[in-house]
Amino acid sequence: MPDQSTPTASRPRDAALNTGVGRVLLLVYGVFALSASARALVQISTHFSEAPLAYLLSAFAGLVYLAATVGLARGGPRGRMLALISCTVELVGVLVVGVLSVVDAVAFPDDTVWSRFGSGYGYVPLVLPFIGLWWIWRHRA
Template sequence: MSAQPRTRASGIGRVLVAVYAVLAMAALGRSIFQIIDRFDEAPIAYSLSAAAAVVYVLATIALATGWDRLAWVTVSFELVGVLVIGTISVVVPELLGLQGASPFGPKATVWSVFGAGYLFIPLVLPVLGILWLRKRSRAAVEA
């Protein structure tokens, strides 16, 4: 049908890329600061936070360039991460050294309480990402 290459993200996918980029910057900035400022306070949580940030950066790049395999891996990793770490941060926060930490406080990480400190965007975004990737791969099969 269309002669345009389907490799790059287009249409609403571009919005997804933009929101991912902002979240990647937010997570990366905060995690760099936490590691410089007070890594000793919650090393496990802050390491996870840094890993999450790097994955957000990779996901942004993958979505923007149409590298679908990397996009699937990184977006799925984020969904698992926000669910697992979100649950741990609510049920057994001491496991992460986060006892008594508010999701909006200085010990908050991007995945604490399912990303509550980030308006739950970390929870919603991977779901939207997976829906969009599915739609895209289906469109590619039909084309």
């Protein structure tokens, strides 16, 4: 696919906001940032004591998605670093939590975005960090 990025004066060249694919990526990341955080907010505010670990994890996942969205959108050295860190955390998170939720289901009585490799979300959480990292890799300096 051709890269038709048209850098503006104010935005770094690798800001995802500049290109069509990037905007699609941001839309998906934004949806996940919203759904993970909203879910955590409801869970923590209504029945935190039932599964504190899972709910704190939901909140953490929401923050990571938010950071990844902002990092990818901004681009530049700092945005890149932010996106790289958060996408890596995301990848490690979905893999570790995915394995743990299958092996040790008792520790995860309630679902998070990352449980069972994100099967509750159509495995999108498993694919998303790869796309994010691919984006960063493709736009490396």
